[in-house]
Amino acid sequence: MIPEGYMEDAQGNLVPEAKVKPEHKLEDELVHRLAGSARALHNTLAEFKGAALGEADAFRALIAEKYGANKGGAKGNMTLRSFDGKLEMQVSVSDNLSFGAELQAAKELIDTCVERWSEGANDNIRALINHAFQVNKEGRIDTGRVLGLRRLDITDTDWQRAMDAISDAVRVTSSKTYLRFYEINPSNGARQPIALDLAAV
Structure with a gap:
């Protein structure tokens, strides 16, 4: 007091x-x-x-x-529209991800693949893989870059085991639900957000 x-x-x-x-x-x-x-x-x-x-x-x-x-879709995502099509409401759920101990096993398996594939080649391939495992500004591994490796169409057995390890390593640490509203121009379909953020008003 x-x-x-x-x-x-x-x-x-x-x-x-x-x-x-x-x-x-x-x-x-x-x-x-x-x-x-x-x-x-x-x-x-x-x-x-x-x-x-x-x-x-x-x-x-x-x-x-x-x-x-x-x-609606997975995790509670859905879009609702007014009957006249001029208003839209979106509910979206976004997960924050991190990796468990399996990620180290995935990195070792990937390194094994790179060593086999790059015999006699330069270090550019290894640099690309290491880039995916670099930490971001917050000191954490960028989940987007690592998960992007799973989209590569590589049939090597060690690589497939590494991708399984990455999948097993993913942890959902938290989820956040977003609510957004839009006004839609029916003549051209342009969508204008109804701003609920002071910076956007």
Whole structure:
């Protein structure tokens, strides 16, 4: 609790209000007031997202009950449209992935393949493989680059075992559900997002 007549600075020190410059007091009041409004908007958006996803799930359940099949794709993804085609609502679920210990086994199997395939060749092939296993700015292996190796059509037995190890190494660490709204121009099909992001408003 801050005593009356004092303000707390960034280091946690109590400073008498009389010692605080008027412009600093004005800045403090401005930031507190607008941040309070931002928190209220944040809470309103969170309530809206929860209610909208709840209604979307209820609609999905209604469709499933009527037809015996879910409306939408894997992981809860679905797109709903107004009857006139001018509005669209998208629900999408995105997984954050990481790799388990099997990834090291995959790397060793891939290295075995590269050594067999590149006898007498230069190191460019190895450089391409090592690139897929480099860490990103956050110090983690880029899941997209490694998973991209599985799309290569290579029938080598060691390579196939390595791809199985990569598949086994994948871990879903968290999931995030996104809710997006669009207005659609029926004459040309152009889709314009209804911005719920301050930077995009």
